[in-house]
Amino acid sequence: MTKTVLITGASSGIGAALALALSSDWHVVLVARRTDRLVALAAQINAGGRQASIITADITKTGAPLHIVDEAVRLTGRLDALVNNAGVFNVAPVSAIDQAHVVAIWSLNVTAPILLASAAIPHLAKHGGSIINISSVAVESTFSGCAVYTASKAALEAWSRIAREELRAQRIRVGVVAPGATDTEVWPAGQTFDRTRMSPAADVAAAIVAVLMMPAGSSIDRLVVAPAGGAL
Ligand SMILES: NC(=O)c1ccc[n+]([C@@H]2O[C@H](COP(=O)([O-])OP(=O)(O)OC[C@H]3O[C@@H](n4cnc5c(N)ncnc54)[C@H](OP(=O)(O)O)[C@@H]3O)[C@@H](O)[C@H]2O)c1
Numbered sequence: 001m002t003k004t005v006l007i008t009g010a011s012s013g014i015g016a017a018l019a020l021a022l023s024s025d026w027h028v029v030l031v032a033r034r035t036d037r038l039v040a041l042a043a044q045i046n047a048g049g050r051q052a053s054i055i056t057a058d059i060t061k062t063g064a065p066l067h068i069v070d071e072a073v074r075l076t077g078r079l080d081a082l083v084n085n086a087g088v089f090n091v092a093p094v095s096a097i098d099q100a101h102v103v104a105i106w107s108l109n110v111t112a113p114i115l116l117a118s119a120a121i122p123h124l125a126k127h128g129g130s131i132i133n134i135s136s137v138a139v140e141s142t143f144s145g146c147a148v149y150t151a152s153k154a155a156l157e158a159w160s161r162i163a164r165e166e167l168r169a170q171r172i173r174v175g176v177v178a179p180g181a182t183d184t185e186v187w188p189a190g191q192t193f194d195r196t197r198m199s200p201a202a203d204v205a206a207a208i209v210a211v212l213m214m215p216a217g218s219s220i221d222r223l224v225v226a227p228a229g230g231a232l
Contacts, residue, residue: 002027002051004076008059009086011037013184017205018083027051029072033058059086060107065115079123081130081212084113089186091145102148109152114159128171130212133160135178137224173219175211179204180226199227
């Protein structure tokens with residue numbers, strides 16, 4: 001039976017590139033809010049004789065993580081990997097941080113991936129599986145304006161370390177991939193970023209595939225993906 005991977009944030013950027021990369025061997029379950037994007041990507045994958053399913057959902061809504069995992073298993077019959085990729089990058093100086101800023105970042109970058117993992121663990125434990133959390137090089141950098149975003153990714157990495165230890169006995173590997181600047185929609189259109197100096201989303205996807213496909217005797221615990229030309 002084909003292995004199944006659940007990818008959040010699959011409607012654009014790194015998540016969409018990952019879905020395309022993995023679909024040659026895996027049944028990919030695509031999760032995001034923009035149905036039109038998911039339908040188009042799934043059609044592209046299915047047209048090539050490969051398998052994609054979609055779940056339209058806001059993963060921050062109460063009950064959504066459990067519903068998404070249950071639906072993925074209902075659609076595909078099993079779950080072998082969860083890639084917590086959906087994330088938001090909102091900027092504010094520390095003097096201007098309000099509750100809305102904190103909640104928007106924390107609910108998507110921290111709470112949702114943790115609850116998705118909780119829901120996925122019983123299914124992943126059946127065959128041995130993987131949880132991969134997408135972090136950021138922001139964790140070991142100092143980017144002004146990014147205090148809450150950086151704290152959210154540091155929190156996700158801290159959770160990952162404990163989960164990795166606790167889940168070994170169930171043959172579930174927990175990996176972290178930390179991209180540097182990557183050319184996606186997270187960088188707003190119309191502003192003057194040098195996109196040629198960013199990693200292509202497909203390169204970050206290739207790194208995630210490498211973590212996922214690591215032979216069972218070892219694991220890649222944390223992988224940094226940096227643009228070849230150096231940091232922006
Ligand atoms: N690009 C970079 O330079 C960079 C660097 C370091 C780390 N990262 C991390 O890489 C990950 C992917 O980002 P990206 O660069 O590929 O950005 P992106 O193209 O903006 O993708 C973000 C994805 O998250 C989804 N999403 C946002 N809110 C959601 C919600 N409430 N429920 C469900 N899905 C939601 C979006 O889909 P919908 O809008 O359709 O819901 C979209 O598919 C993020 O965790 C980000 O922090 C990116």
